[in-house]
Amino acid sequence: MTIKLELLEAALRNALGEQLQSLSLALGEATIVVKSHDYLSAMRVLRDHADLRFEELIDLCGVDYSTYGDGVWEGPRFAVVSHLLSIKHNWRVRVRVFAPDDEMPVVASMIDIWPTANWYEREAFDFFGILFEGHNDLRRILTDYGFIGHPFRKDFPVSGYVEMRYDPEQKRVIYQPVTIDPREIVPRVIREEQYGMK
Template sequence: MTTKLETLEAAVRNALGDDLQSLAVAFGEITIVVKASNYLSAMRVLRDHADTRFEELIDLCGVDYSTYGDGAWDGARFAAVSHLLSIEHNWRLRVRVFAPDDEMPMLASLTDIWASANWYEREAFDFFGILFEGHNDLRRILTDYGFIGHPFRKDFPVSGYVEMRYDAEQKRVIYQPVTIDPREITPRVIREEHYGIK
C-alpha cells in the first residue's frame, strides 16, 4: 500500500520529468529543487497538471546560504523557497530554486501564475536583494525607501549603515552615519565554588 507522501512524490516526478533537479523527503515533507531556467515552466506545470494541482502559493521567501552549514556550503548563495498547497489533493510541496548569479540574483516572477507571489517577492527583494524578472511593482515593502542594503543578507552589519532621527531644526527625519560603536558582549558567569553539589 502506497502512502500519501509516496503518491505525491510519484505525481511530482511524473509532472516535472526532466525539469526536476532533485527531490528529498524529510520529516514527512517533500522538497524539490528546480533550475532557474526551468523555474517558471515547472511552477506552471505544478499548478496545472492533473496529478499535482497546486492551486495556491502559500509562501515564498528568500534564503542566503553563504554561511550555511558552518560555512561549508558549496553552491549558489541565494535561493527562493516556495510552499505550495493543493486543495484538491490535500497535500503540500516545498520548491527551492537557486539564483545562478550571486552578484545580481535574479529569478523569474511567479505573479502571472499566482497573484499572491506579489508581496512575497517584494519581501524577498527587500530583505535579500533577489530580483524577480517580470514583477511589475518590485519595490521595498518593509524597510524605508531610503534604506541602504538588504538586511537579511549574512554580510549585512548588525548595526546597519545609517541611522535616522528627527531633527527639530529641520523639522524632518534625517539620515546620518551610524554612531553606535560595535562591541562584543561576553557573558560573565559566576558560580559558587560548590555550585550544584549537595
C-alpha cells in the same frame, strides 16, 4: 514513509519529468529543486497538472547560502524557496530554485501564476536583493526608500550604516551615521557571584 507522501512523490516525478533537478523527502515533507530556466514552467505544471493542483502559494522567501554548513557550501549563493498547498489533494510541497548568478541574482516572477507572490517577491528583493524577472512593481516593501543594501544578506553589517531619526529642530526625518558602540553584555548570573543565593 506514508502512502500519501509516496503518492505525492510519484505525481511530482511523473508531472515534472526532466524539469525536476532533485526531490527529497524528510520529516513528512517533500522538497523539490528545479533549475532557474525551468522555474516558471515547472510552477505552472505544479498549479495546473490534474494530479497535483497546487492552487495556493503559501509562502515565498529568499535564502542566502553563503555561510551554510559552516561555510563549506559550494553551490550558488541565493535561492528562492516557495511553499505550495493543494487543497484538492490536501498535500504540500517546498520548491527551491537557485539564482545562477551570485552577483545579480535573478529568477522568474510568479505573480502571473499566483498573484499573492507580489508582496513575497518584494520582500525577497528588499531583504536579499533577489530580482524577479517579470514582476511589474519590484520595489522595497519593509525598509525605507533611502535604505542602502539588503539587510538579510549574510555579509550585511549587523549594525547597518546609518540610522534614521526625527530632528525636532529641522522638523523632518534625518539620516546620520550609526553611533552604536559595540559592547558585550554579561548576564547577572555570571557577573554577581551571590546572585540567587539569598
